[in-house]
Amino acid sequence: MIGLQKVTSAPERVIATPATGPLTEADRDFVVEVRSAGLWEYPVGQMALRKGTTKAVRTAAEHLIDGHASLDAASRNVAGQLAITLPNQASPQQQGFVATLNADTGRQFDTDMATILRATDGRLLATIASIRTTTRNSLVRSLANQANGTILDSVTVLEQTGRVDFNQVLAQETTTSGLPAQAVTPPPPVAGQPQVVLTPAANSTFSPSPSVR
Known part of the structure; x- marks a missing residue:
């Protein structure tokens, strides 16, 4: 199994050659990153359903829950076919966002939820674009296509809450965190632990934002 930790700092290094095309370190890290994003944004969506003070915030919550449930299923499918080990927990930094x-x-x-997610999803969109244009693996490319629609939808509905602090978003997107690698890397799964599965909300009425259909 291809592990979570980066073996080198060479993202273009080919680490496997499945029938679907060469798999690089960057490809592997992207599949893990998609999974990790869902592991913290999904529970934040559940939290926002309970704590959000406006309809727009609760609508954004529904999109987070169902969008990440669908994306999580795709990332687990791709990881299974490419023998990539996926985490069962978000990174320590992401867990810190949830605690906040x-x-x-x-x-x-409302403000912190919309601002933090808007900043992190903005960064993720940049990663998606990079992977989509460089990967030679068809499964990773397909996941990037789906992730682009899902994360762009999340960004759109978060902005529609009217609670995003764009000054903070810009500051977070244009500066490095300075955190050590272990703080931004999700921990490997515990041996024998069942894989965490993100499921759509019961009676979901989720549909993508009109702007990204």
Whole structure:
């Protein structure tokens, strides 16, 4: 199994040659990143359904839950075919985002949720674009296509809440975190632990934002 940790700092290095095309370190890391994003944004969506103070925030929550449930199924499928080990937990940094939002209440929750997610999804969109244009693996390319639609939809509905602090978003997107690798890397799964599966909300009425259909 191809592990979570980066073996080298050479993203273009080919680490496997399946029938679907050469698999690079960057491809592997992307599949893991998609999975990791869902592992924290999905529970934040569930939290926003309970704590959001406006209909727009709760609508964004529905998109987060169902969008990431669908994307998670795709990432698990691709990982299974490419023998990529997926995490069962988000990175420590991402878990910290969840803890911050769990402590928030009222309109502060709305603002922090929309701003943090908008910033992290903006960064993810840049990664998706890079992978989509460079990968030679058809499964990774297909996942990038789906991820692009899902994350762009999330960005759109987050902006429609009217609670995004764009000054903070710009600051977060244009500066490096300076965190050590272990803080931004999801931990490997515990041996024998069942794989976490993200499921759509019951009676979901989710549909992509009109702007990205």
